[in-house]
Amino acid sequence: MRIDTPGLATDLAILELEGTTITDQGTCLVIRTASNPRYYWGNFLLLERAPAASEIPSWLDRFEAEFPHAAHRAFAILEVDADHSGWKDYGCTVELDTALAAERLTAPPIPAMDVEIRPFRTGDDWEQSVLLLSSDDEDGNPEARLAFEVLRARAERQQAESGQGKWFGAFVDGQLVARTGIVVLGPRARYRVVMTHPDFRRRGLAGAVVHAAGEWALAQPGVEQVVIVADTDGPAITLYRSLGLREAGSHITVERRPG
Incomplete structure (x- = not known):
């Protein structure tokens, strides 16, 4: 599976440093951190294409089969330009995460005082x-x-x-x-x-x-470059842009937390 966005590429590289296993199952990558099963984004499935709404139940079943003791559900999806709304019918939240990168940084706009x-x-x-x-x-x-x-x-x-x-x-x-x-x-x-x-x-x-x-x-x-990932609609992305970081790719995250 080709991963072009530097956000996911560096995510996986760090996970491997921490002992996470990444298994290519053809239709998806299975990312498993056996040492920390509560780590939602260390135990997830990475999909290349966005499932149709009718396919989502089978992917939830697939997650359960791969992680039978997990209370959460987590998927990353490379295909951004697709309809991801079907996940919400199964209690999942969907976010567009943006990777930002820079070869040099600018000084923070607000100086940190007394710290x-x-x-x-x-x-x-x-x-x-x-x-x-x-x-x-x-x-x-x-x-x-x-x-x-x-x-x-x-x-x-x-x-x-x-x-x-x-x-x-x-x-x-x-x-x-x-x-x-x-x-x-x-x-x-x-x-x-x-x-x-x-x-x-x-x-x-x-x-x-x-x-x-x-x-x-x-x-x-x-x-040569620093990389950070932020929720595209969250407040942090404005801060990162002010430091000179610029958009360098994006991916979808789908998550259902316990409870």
Whole structure:
């Protein structure tokens, strides 16, 4: 399966770094992260073409067969210009995700004031990152979210300590209030989750950590481009554009969360 969008291409490359298996089944790719079954976007099916509405039940059955213990359903679809509305009849949300890329970055439009922007250095930094990310619990299951974030932090820390990537935080009086990471994948470097504590939003902190991570990556030997992915209709994409990132491809995500 040919994957042209840098968003999905770098997604899969990072997943493979973390031990995820990617199996080509002909009609789809099966992406499986056995070590973290709650990782929705580490356990999904990647389809080349958009199913017709009449085909959606068979794809949901296929997902269940591949992941019999999963409470979620997740699909990525390469074909963007098609009717994807049929998924909503099965309780799924459909989003158009846009990959943005840049060979150089511009300074954030809002300077971050009274904050320390720096790489993660200590175990406490990683523990604070776990707590920050797990506070955004959309499923109403805080224990499961915390367990998931512990596993994610373990994988991210291994990548940072191996030199494959680096994670940056915004700290106010020692408290981590915003974070992101970036992983080097040959000529591309891919951003990881960007998160700002709700009490510290609209202060330029997300822009500051994204800029710092990107500048670090672009200074690494052989890196030509940084890549990030955003919901096309979400607020973050405006920030990324203001830093000099431009659209470089898109794909569809289909998700049904537990409950």
